[in-house]
Amino acid sequence: MAELIFFSGTMDCGKSTLALQMDHNHRARGRAGLLFSSHDRAGEAMISSRLGLQTIAVEVTDTTDFWAEIVRRRTSAERVDYLICDEAQFYLGEQIDQLARIVDEMDVDVFAFGITSDFRTRLFPGSQRLIELADRVQVLQVEALCWCGRRATHNARTVDGVMVVEGDQVVVGDVELASEPRDPLQPELPLTDGTVAQSPHGPVTGYETLCRRHHTRRVTLRTAAATKNNEMLLPFA
Ligand SMILES: Nc1ncnc2c1ncn2[C@@H]1O[C@H](COP(=O)(O)OP(=O)(O)O)[C@@H](O)[C@H]1O
């Protein structure tokens, strides 16, 4: 019996990699699948993994009707056994309803992948509906980590490394990794007074995965480093 499964987690925990692996495994057993994504970092109509794999997919927009799309393909004799739906947090609630109907009435497996909550810890509409409707919600086993070493459970949006809580819900972007060599044109690490040197290209918006404690306190890798530097400057008693 077909299932609707929601594979979820924070940013950078391996969802797109798993999406491409699942497609590979099902395809290798002779099953026919369709890949969908929305606003992938690599560009339109793509599923891309930070491990280097990327595959063409159908771009999901607000006008996508999954039910009509699968009916159309099946009535033109195309086999569809499963759907891979990446960045499913960006899908509309009614599109998730269509996916559930495809599972139940067409016996097509739907494997959806996405982050549950936004930079303000609020559920994305697509993720909310998936949590409400999925046969199973599976949290990915590879844990993204907070800079403190705890499991990262939340996604922070940063501007020049500083967490922000205002802005649009959807802003496509990537996590900045501490181990990545710094681009000399990007802002430097925090100055000892806690401020950050400005990039000649303007503020850089990115994301950072944090544990709840540090998300609540708005402490990112960069602001933690700045605080540490300031503590070192404090006069000894
Ligand atoms: N250079 C690397 N070597 C090994 N693993 C890596 C490397 N770069 C990224 N990864 C793995 O890829 C994961 C991110 O995979 P990806 O599918 O792009 O994540 P998501 O779709 O959840 O944002 C990281 O959590 C890490 O486990």
Ligand SMILES: Cc1cn([C@H]2C[C@H](O)[C@@H](COP(=O)(O)O)O2)c(=O)[nH]c1=O
């Ligand atoms: C937290 C948050 C994320 N986004 C965007 C940023 C990325 O483009 C995707 C997540 O992709 P990933 O493969 O899981 O890394 O979502 C956003 O638009 N708004 C947010 O609040």
